[in-house]
Amino acid sequence: MAAGPDLRDRRRTRTRLAIQAEALRLFAERGYAQTTIDDIADAAAISPRTFFRYFPTKEDVVMWDEYDPEAPALLEARPDDEPVAESFRAVMREALGGLYRRDPERLLTRVRLMATVPELRARFLEQQAAGIELVAAQIPDADHLRVRVLGHALVGAVTVALDAWRADDGRSDLMALVDRAFAALDDLS
Amino acid sequence: MAAGPDLRDRRRTRTRLAIQAEALRLFAERGYAQTTIDDIADAAAISPRTFFRYFPTKEDVVMWDEYDPEAPALLEARPDDEPVAESFRAVMREALGGLYRRDPERLLTRVRLMATVPELRARFLEQQAAGIELVAAQIPDADHLRVRVLGHALVGAVTVALDAWRADDGRSDLMALVDRAFAALDDLS
Amino acid sequence: MAAGPDLRDRRRTRTRLAIQAEALRLFAERGYAQTTIDDIADAAAISPRTFFRYFPTKEDVVMWDEYDPEAPALLEARPDDEPVAESFRAVMREALGGLYRRDPERLLTRVRLMATVPELRARFLEQQAAGIELVAAQIPDADHLRVRVLGHALVGAVTVALDAWRADDGRSDLMALVDRAFAALDDLS
Amino acid sequence: MAAGPDLRDRRRTRTRLAIQAEALRLFAERGYAQTTIDDIADAAAISPRTFFRYFPTKEDVVMWDEYDPEAPALLEARPDDEPVAESFRAVMREALGGLYRRDPERLLTRVRLMATVPELRARFLEQQAAGIELVAAQIPDADHLRVRVLGHALVGAVTVALDAWRADDGRSDLMALVDRAFAALDDLS
DNA sequence: ACGGGCGGGACTGCCCGTTGGT
DNA sequence: ACCAACGGGCAGTCCCGCCCGT
Numbered sequence: 001m002a003a004g005p006d007l008r009d010r011r012r013t014r015t016r017l018a019i020q021a022e023a024l025r026l027f028a029e030r031g032y033a034q035t036t037i038d039d040i041a042d043a044a045a046i047s048p049r050t051f052f053r054y055f056p057t058k059e060d061v062v063m064w065d066e067y068d069p070e071a072p073a074l075l076e077a078r079p080d081d082e083p084v085a086e087s088f089r090a091v092m093r094e095a096l097g098g099l100y101r102r103d104p105e106r107l108l109t110r111v112r113l114m115a116t117v118p119e120l121r122a123r124f125l126e127q128q129a130a131g132i133e134l135v136a137a138q139i140p141d142a143d144h145l146r147v148r149v150l151g152h153a154l155v156g157a158v159t160v161a162l163d164a165w166r167a168d169d170g171r172s173d174l175m176a177l178v179d180r181a182f183a184a185l186d187d188l189s
Numbered sequence: 190m191a192a193g194p195d196l197r198d199r200r201r202t203r204t205r206l207a208i209q210a211e212a213l214r215l216f217a218e219r220g221y222a223q224t225t226i227d228d229i230a231d232a233a234a235i236s237p238r239t240f241f242r243y244f245p246t247k248e249d250v251v252m253w254d255e256y257d258p259e260a261p262a263l264l265e266a267r268p269d270d271e272p273v274a275e276s277f278r279a280v281m282r283e284a285l286g287g288l289y290r291r292d293p294e295r296l297l298t299r300v301r302l303m304a305t306v307p308e309l310r311a312r313f314l315e316q317q318a319a320g321i322e323l324v325a326a327q328i329p330d331a332d333h334l335r336v337r338v339l340g341h342a343l344v345g346a347v348t349v350a351l352d353a354w355r356a357d358d359g360r361s362d363l364m365a366l367v368d369r370a371f372a373a374l375d376d377l378s
Numbered sequence: 379m380a381a382g383p384d385l386r387d388r389r390r391t392r393t394r395l396a397i398q399a400e401a402l403r404l405f406a407e408r409g410y411a412q413t414t415i416d417d418i419a420d421a422a423a424i425s426p427r428t429f430f431r432y433f434p435t436k437e438d439v440v441m442w443d444e445y446d447p448e449a450p451a452l453l454e455a456r457p458d459d460e461p462v463a464e465s466f467r468a469v470m471r472e473a474l475g476g477l478y479r480r481d482p483e484r485l486l487t488r489v490r491l492m493a494t495v496p497e498l499r500a501r502f503l504e505q506q507a508a509g510i511e512l513v514a515a516q517i518p519d520a521d522h523l524r525v526r527v528l529g530h531a532l533v534g535a536v537t538v539a540l541d542a543w544r545a546d547d548g549r550s551d552l553m554a555l556v557d558r559a560f561a562a563l564d565d566l567s
Numbered sequence: 568m569a570a571g572p573d574l575r576d577r578r579r580t581r582t583r584l585a586i587q588a589e590a591l592r593l594f595a596e597r598g599y600a601q602t603t604i605d606d607i608a609d610a611a612a613i614s615p616r617t618f619f620r621y622f623p624t625k626e627d628v629v630m631w632d633e634y635d636p637e638a639p640a641l642l643e644a645r646p647d648d649e650p651v652a653e654s655f656r657a658v659m660r661e662a663l664g665g666l667y668r669r670d671p672e673r674l675l676t677r678v679r680l681m682a683t684v685p686e687l688r689a690r691f692l693e694q695q696a697a698g699i700e701l702v703a704a705q706i707p708d709a710d711h712l713r714v715r716v717l718g719h720a721l722v723g724a725v726t727v728a729l730d731a732w733r734a735d736d737g738r739s740d741l742m743a744l745v746d747r748a749f750a751a752l753d754d755l756s
Numbered sequence: 757a758c759g760g761g762c763g764g765g766a767c768t769g770c771c772c773g774t775t776g777g778t
Numbered sequence: 779a780c781c782a783a784c785g786g787g788c789a790g791t792c793c794c795g796c797c798c799g800t
Contacts, residue, residue: 036792047759058793121318122311129314129348145366148349149342149373156341159318160334177334184338197783225765236786241767414769425782427772436770499696500689507692507726523727523744527751530723531716537696538715555712562716575760603788614763625789 013066016054019044023061024109032062032117059123062113067098072134084139084147088154089182093175096158100174108170111162128155157181202255205243208233212250213298221251221306248312251302260284261323273328273336277343278371282364285347289363297359300351317344346370391444394432397422401439402487410440410495437501440491445476450512462517462525466532467560471553474536478552486548489540506533535559580633583621586611590628591676599629599684626690629680634665639701651706651714655721656749660742663725667741675737678729695722724748 022043026035037058041048055061074094078087099107114124132151139147161177211232215224226247230237244250263283267276288296303313321340328336350366400421404413415436419426433439452472456465477485492502510529517525539555589610593602604625608615622628641661645654666674681691699718706714728744 037794038792049759050757052794053757056794118315119311122308122315125314125318126307126311129310143373145349145353145370146373148352149346149370152345152348153338153342153374156345157338160337160341163337164334181334181338184332184335185342226767227765237766238768238787239785242785245767247766415771416769427783428781430771431781434771496693497689500686500693503692503696504685504689507688521751523731523748524751526727526730527720527724527748530726531720531752534719534723535716538712538719541715542712559712559716562710562713563720604790605788616763616765617761619790620762623790 012054016064017066019046019051019054020061020064021106024106024113027062027113028109032113032120059119062110062120063123063127065099065110067095071095071131075135075138084135085150085154088135088151092154092158093178096178097175104170104174107174108166111166115163115166125159128159131155153185154182157185201243205253206255208235208240208243209250209253210295213295213302216251216302217298221302221309248308251299251309252312252316254288254299256284256287260320264324264327273324274339274343277324277340281343281347282367285367286364293359293363296363297355300355304352304355314348317348320344342374343371346374390432394442395444397424397429397432398439398442399484402484402491405440405491406487410491410498437497440488440498441501441505443477443488445473449473449509453513453516462513463528463532466513466529470532470536471556474556475553482548482552486544489544493541493544503537506537509533531563532560535563579621583631584633586613586618586621587628587631588673591673591680594629594680595676599680599687626686629677629687630690630694632666632677634662638662638698642702642705651702652717652721655702655718659721659725660745663745664742671737671741674741675733678733682730682733692726695726698722720752721749724752 019040023035023040026039026043037051038048040061041051044051055064071091074091075087078090082090114120129152132148132155135151136144136147158178158181161174161181164177164181165172165174208229212224212229215228215232226237226240229250230240233240244253260280263280264276267279271279303309318341321337321344324340325333325336347367347370350363350370353366353370354361354363397418401413401418404417404421415429416426418439419429422429433442449469452469453465456468460468492498507530510526510533513529514522514525536556536559539552539559542555542559543550543552586607590602590607593606593610604615604618607628608618611618622631638658641658642654645657649657681687696719699715699722702718703711703714725745725748728741728748731744731748732739732741
């Protein structure tokens, strides 16, 4: 077929976004647990079977965002001589900032769900932890223990910032909160 | 009444321990996903329905330990003038140390499961985060953001220590690893 | 014990009324299916097990009313030479009228539930049918088929009246509706 | 596509019939309550999960018959100038007659269950009532109260006839009983 | 790539029987 | 006798996997 792989991917992304939009709407309206996959499929005019082709689980429809897979690339783009902690902070600011600027409402809805629904909160933290491993793996012959402790502290700061933003119903500036949280890390002792 | 609430509670705890023992055995033998609730119920000689009276979900049979509810009491027992971070470290050392000394094998099995099975890993992290909130709530008029960032960093350290211990198949000394992780935090900057 | 059977019965009736009151309140607030027996027991400050001592099933808490067992007595009290249909209408007017005057709100709530929740609607109709059998059994050497057809027509009329009353949110006069429904039966052909 | 919707429907109907046959056999052998869904699924060589795809509840396996959805069509087919009561009687005779001729044994088993098992009796009456509403809805600008009273009387007559037929163990002629019951209605006054 | 059919496992709610305590 | 807690059994729902046909 003529359609290149990029084009196909783009199409898939569009569909995913459409499904996610319907799902988030329903979740906000009547709650996560009260919304079944069938409901979502109906709203998105697809078959339940197809839902699972785009999202492996119900949870993933909340977790997923379209810039997720770009994080590793962002990390590689940082100068080699930058301290690890610095690269890390920069990447997180970029990724989060992108989502924030593009559609703060959607981000807030997702963050709300991740804060409220236990399974989603759990998945969120798990994803954060996975990010740490990803980074730790890229730093050869380092004190693994040290790098990971650092990583946890950093993603922990982001988590705290997101929670504060959500508790405020998204009225405050997310990026400012992130910066304040990072700063708190510096004078931890 | 003759059967005080303590007595009843103790009985329930014994039953819970018995069910957990069978479940952990089966999980180790054939894997978490490959073991059904019915299998566990059979092995523990109870009805599947009764399983859910003791553990709300299949995950909880791994998460639960009998000293879980004691953590808040431990925290209260610390001297008032001790710095938060210090109390925190002490409590975690005590709680973990208790489980470690009492039954290192069981702890290792549980940690292994929590590291391997995604849903359990997620639950583990979620539980850690809940602990932070619990602590943060006990510290009035503080910079909430700061306290939470600190909390995340501390439990992150414990997580890293447990991971290292497990990666080593429990051969190294868990408490030493915890101390090293805490130390790494101190010269984070 | 000194307490005569009447006294005990009275006590049981009071308890039943108290439980029913809490249950109806909860049903109205959050719906029948969304209210569990445990919820009702909590609200009524009894154990779930005790609930079942007073009401055999969850449905019965809606079905029951305190004058239920008096219907046969009312029927016996009618003059012997009165036509069956006439006795029947009189008894139904008396029984319904009693409930209506004593607590129209409660009656409306119950009727609403019986109209809305399929299982309750079914139970309601079943109860009606049981009434017919009760009557039919009291009329010896009659054409059973005829008596029963008559009975169904009569209770059908009451059902229709109750439905109309409920559809009107209890604003119209129930007894007038009952009379209109009975009248409709007379010129059925 | 090759498999038209009709074809699929037909297939589903065949499966439903097969499941129902096994279920009715088991119910007759050992009783309704004593037969579990698992028993039925085993007998029909399907999974319990699949049972619920064909029948929403255990009760429905008794209630359902393959000509159920055709009733509205039958009603529409009656001449417009026919009196309501007459159309009604004709449709009921047709529908019941069809089931009766096609498989009187099955009908008898079902009727027996509906008469004996309270939940099924209740469902039966509920279904009758739903039929009335369906008819009442088709008759515009009529005295709704009147139409419904009439409807109840008519379906009541059918109920009585079915009961008599069953009490007789299906030896008498069902259609004759139905006619007698309808006749009883005519000289009700 | 989409849809449908089917299976399986987790989990919940109703309801009942039993035991043990007042 | 009354009642509370405990345990068991079954119906029913939802998520999610697999296979097949288009």
